[in-house]
Amino acid sequence: MKTGLDFLLAAKRCEIDGLQRLAFTATLVDVTARLVHSLQRERGLTNMVLASQGTRFNEARGAQLGASRQVEAEWRAQFERLDASAAQAGHGARLFSRIAYVLQGLDGLEPLRERLCGGEWNTARATEAYVRLIAALLAVVFEAADSATDPEVSRRLVAQFNFMQGKEFAGQERALGAALFARGQADAAEQQRLLHLIESQDRCLEVFGAFAPPETRAMLTAPHAGGTLAELERLRRVLCTAAHGAALRPELSQTWFDTCSARIDGMKGVEDRLTADLRDLCSEKIAHAQAELATFGALAAHPAPDPLAFYLAPADPHPAPVTTQGFGLPLERSVLELVNDQARRLQAMGDELEAVRASLNERRLIERAKGLLMAHRHLSEADAHKALRQMAMNQNRRLVDVAEAVLSMAAVLPPR
Amino acid sequence: MKTGLDFLLAAKRCEIDGLQRLAFTATLVDVTARLVHSLQRERGLTNMVLASQGTRFNEARGAQLGASRQVEAEWRAQFERLDASAAQAGHGARLFSRIAYVLQGLDGLEPLRERLCGGEWNTARATEAYVRLIAALLAVVFEAADSATDPEVSRRLVAQFNFMQGKEFAGQERALGAALFARGQADAAEQQRLLHLIESQDRCLEVFGAFAPPETRAMLTAPHAGGTLAELERLRRVLCTAAHGAALRPELSQTWFDTCSARIDGMKGVEDRLTADLRDLCSEKIAHAQAELATFGALAAHPAPDPLAFYLAPADPHPAPVTTQGFGLPLERSVLELVNDQARRLQAMGDELEAVRASLNERRLIERAKGLLMAHRHLSEADAHKALRQMAMNQNRRLVDVAEAVLSMAAVLPPR
Structure with missing residues (x-):
């Protein structure tokens, strides 16, 4: 017959299971972040090719396609390992459903790339296609954050999700700006859209700041990031304040792309740090919980306490700070x-x-x-x-x- | 390599797992409701024995102890079957922790009964001990309701939890009233407490009414329940309006106990119906989900849709009513x-x-x-x-x- 101690141990084992699941989730988030990063670059370069009517950036785009294909294969391999029986019922169903949706997008990625080469699609439409796929990938990270059973891990995942979302807005800004510079002009609606993307980034990074550990937060405002940011702000000003019909200098498209990319790559560094820290945190918590489990297990042979203790102890509904x-x-x-x-x-x-x-x-x-x-x-x-x-x-x-x-x-x- | 369809199927399997877990939960809730019911009777009879200074109701109490022991054995056997690996991480840990707490109480139940025979404890203290154990059992039901992954099932469990909580207030009312009638008087604080228990019952039954299926709700107000309720209200009036120091007729304690018991047993009928319906609902949902799974499975051999469909379909973030x-x-x-x-x-x-x-x-x-x-x-x-x-x-x-x-x-x- 199972005793109270058995169920105490079972509760602890449940916690450990949950943490192990989270550790694996951290791996999935990591590879998802890398795939998103690669698709963001691919989107930016594709836009530059399209905006230049296929005359420039073809080589860079070709190289990036190769990189994306490699990360995609890695992503598929990692998610292949995800076991239905290991997932939680409610969250599991939603997570798998999100993954199924992503796979529909990935399966259409090669046909999409071919279509984009044909030159029938403009930059806005190309951007929209990548935005959709990346949004589907971010939704996977959102489900992961939502399913966390440990508050500390959950905080990190919320930080990470918001950071990835902010970085995606930065990526959309890069793609749109690149297209505008390459085309040589920007209209008021496009400028408005750009401003909206900048605001959205700031909003996401604010939430990230509220939930991220201080070390990671500090990386974002590191001194070496200042130069890039100043250049980015200058180019943003050029883009956003250009009078209607005024010409933008197309050669700035490369500068814009490089500046945005330097910033986004810096953000990728923060992201890598976030996922690495998350994995460490999970391992630490698992080790701690397992040590507790072992200690509890050693109690098995101890004599039972006062059999009436349950009824005699003062009721203590207000938990002491633990x-x-x-x-x-x-x-x-x-x-x-x-x-x-x-x-x-x-x-x-x-x-x-x-x-x-x-x-x-x-x-x-x-x-x-x-x-x-x-x-x-x-x-x-x-x-x-x-x-x-x-x-x-x-x-x-x-x-x-x-x-x-x-x-x-x-x-x-x-x-x- | 797993396809989108594989993950679609995995999501469905997760749903089925969740429903199967809920079906087992329904069994656990059922046996918990029965144990609570038996302990409630035991509490009422014990109070009557104590209030009569051990001169009356000993036989009835003895019979009830036997019944409680039997349901307790059944409860332990059912919870023995609960598998740690089958539980959800977050909710699982909490559920197991609640069960461990209940077992501490059950392990102390026989010593408690002996202590109560000794006559050192008064009715208030005896009531308090049973209230604590029953509250621990209700907390198990609460966790079960909280962990449901299907909204329809969750509604039923919320209804059930509130009903059980309301019935427990009715049980506490029975125990308190029985003690007061047996003692032959009631002071203002006790009358206040009684009124509070009546209000609390009404509040719980209101929530039950909001979440229960109409058929079950109707059982509570069935015509045959009217007579019992009228008699109960008459006795409540006698108890609650007795002037300070005025004598209550001790022979009414039996009438009070029988009237309350008739009502509470009627409530038990509603409870049984709730658990039976819940099990049926789970089976139905499992069958339906399995049929869907089979249909999805048959899709495997179908030709792939337009590979660009993912990118061409209009974004539809607002779900149609489904x-x-x-x-x-x-x-x-x-x-x-x-x-x-x-x-x-x-x-x-x-x-x-x-x-x-x-x-x-x-x-x-x-x-x-x-x-x-x-x-x-x-x-x-x-x-x-x-x-x-x-x-x-x-x-x-x-x-x-x-x-x-x-x-x-x-x-x-x-x-x-």
Whole structure:
């Protein structure tokens, strides 16, 4: 017959399982980040080829295609290892569904590349295709962040997701700017779009800053990044303030691309650090939990505590502040005390996890509200986002509150 | 190499796993409900024995102890089957931790019964001991409700949890009233406590009503229940309006116990129906999901759709209203369409689940706020709840809003 101690151990084993799953998730996030990075470069170079009517950048693009193919193969191999039985029911289904969607995109990638060579598609359309595939990959990272069962790991994944999203906005900015410089002009709508991409980046990096460990945060503002940033801001000014119809110097497209790329590659360094730290954190936590499990296991032979202890102990519904790391001297404690400690710790972890996830819920609400606006007002994603921001500014409310208000209106909107 | 279809199937398998886990959970909830029911009777009879100074009800109590021991053995056997590897990481750890806590209580149950025979403990203390064990059992049901991955099942579990909680308040009312009638008098504080238990029941049954299927809801208000309820209300009036020091007729303790028991046994009928329906619902959903899985599987040999479909399809971020039951004609659909359907369905399910869980979050917040008040103002649970209700009434706000306000004050409260 199983005892309380057995279930105490089972709870600990569940925690370890969850952490091991997270460690593997960290690997998946890492390879996903690398694939996104490669596709971002491919998008930028493809745009430059298209904008120059196929006269320039063909070689660089060719090399990049090779690199992308290699990372894609690696991505497929890593996700091949993902075992259905190892996933959590609710999150597992969503994660697998997201992966299935990505694979639809990857399967169409070679045909897409051929189509793009044909010259029928303009840069906007090419960008849109890559944006869609990258968004699908980011959704995989989002699910991973959402499924984390450890608050500390969840914080890192939220930081990572927001960082990747911010970097993707930076990548879209690079692609759009490259196309505009190469074409030699920019209209007001394109300039507006560029400004929107810059704002969106800043917003994502803010959330990243709130959740990332300080060392990683510091990398973003490292001294050597200053020069690149100053050059980027100068080029942004040139792009965004050019009067309607005024000529942009096409030779700046290379400068623009290199400057953006230097910044984005720097961001990739931060990303690599994030994933490496995440893996270390998971290993550390697994080792710690396994040591605890072993300590608990050694208790098995200890005499039972006062059989009435359960009924005599004062009810303590308010958990004392508990660190998830320290553990005291379990050998001197009764199983009941250990059970109470564990319950308190799990409760504290659950509360913390809920708080971290709230930031993801905000994104969910905003995304849903955007979707609603896109469908009902026939807006592009950028315009839907702009509309939400405008409402928020006019009403002096947070974006998420406006999103909630929009969603609560859904019932009274006319059908599409 | 795994294809998009493979991951589509894996997502479906995850859903089926989750449902199978829920079906087993339904079994665990069922046996937990039966154990709680038996312990509630045991508590009532023990109180009557204690209140009569051991002169009456000994035989009835003895019979009930036998019944409780039998259900306890069944409970242990069912939970023995619970496999750590089958549980979800986050929820699993919490569930196992709750079970470990219950086992501490069950292991102390025989010593408790002996202690209660000794006559050193009064009815209030005896009640408190059973209340604690039953609360531990209800916490197991709460975790089960919280871990459900299917919104429809989650609704049922939320209904069931609230019903069990309401029934427990009814049981506490029975125990308290039985003790008061047997003793022959009631003071103002005890009358207040009784009123609080009646209110708490009503509140729980309200939530139950909001989430239960109509057939089950109707059982509560069935015509034959009317007579019992009228008699109960008459006895409640006698108890709650007796002037301080006025004598209650001790022979009414049996009438009170029988009337309360008739009502509570009627509630047990509703509970049995709830668990039976839940099992049926799970089986139905599993069968449906397996049929879908088979249909998807048959798609494997179908030709690939337009390889560019992923990039050409209009982005459709706003999910069309999707029923979780109907499915159209999958054989005529491409894998991409199926993936999109699945993503929409999972999204809709996730949204619905979130809404259902909000009701559980309310309980969590209220419980946490209560715990805070108990710790910092040295209140009993009932008084902490009363204090919250009073604040809510004074400020004309919902209980959950007051709870949130209390919790946000936690940081500025003095340490215990």
